[in-house]
Amino acid sequence: MGRQPCCDKSGLKRGPWTLDEDQKLTNFILNNGIHCWRLVPKLAGLMRCGKSCRLRWTNYLRPDLKRVAISEEEEDQIIQLHSRFGNRWSKIASYFPGRTDNEIKNHWNTRIKKRFKLLGVDPATHKLINQPDDCVNHHQFSSSSSQASASQAKEMNKDAIPELIDMKSNKIELSPEDRFDHSQGNWTSSESLNAEAILINSSGSCNYSFTTDDSLFPASMNSTFLSMNDSFPPWETMFPLEDLFL
């Protein structure tokens, strides 16, 4: 036989939690810890199922939760992580101590999705809506320009669509497969250098973001931002957003 049922579904309370229920659950967990969610409501004197208790605790009652609105910096990181992980909210939330997957998911659905749609970007794919299927993808955007002249590179990349487009900060994120080899001075698929992102200003300045350890993503938290200088690939191989999409 299998396990015992988690709870008797009949007679259980549903809907919004009361202050009294919150206090009972909080006191119980702080005094006893969490060993088995199935037993928590019974031992805490709650007419809720264990699943409901777990959700209430993880999404609202946990003492380590941040109680402030998601900042613009956090939002940018969420966008970066979503371009990498998709709708894996728990994975994304793991990069934000004190934030819950539910909170990030709600923020994505209510704020970021709206922002993307205003910009004509598909929130699911991070690509421009109504792009033809045969357009050059973002990998070619970077690696194919490795040995090309500036004008050749520009021609080769003119239809490239980056994976992430953030018109607010003029930021284009490349995938982890896209790399700039600092020692060779060109774009490469080498595993030796992990270029997580590239930042392009419409004013013409450019910064590169690198991380040395893929696990340290997001880049903005752990990378070194290097100033554009002559040792980098020809600046013309990268384009301001208006050059890419006009």
Place this chain on the structure above:
DNA sequence: AACACGGGCAACCGCGTGTAC
């Protein structure tokens, strides 16, 4: 003042996976 509407968010639902039995 009353109503309609939409946004934001907490909570629920259902499924996949891991695991106790």
Place this chain on the structure above:
DNA sequence: CGTACACGCGGTTGCCCGTGT
């Protein structure tokens, strides 16, 4: 080894509140 359930996760729902008419 198969079954049944706990748990975690992502999708969805529904309530509350602010704003517009």
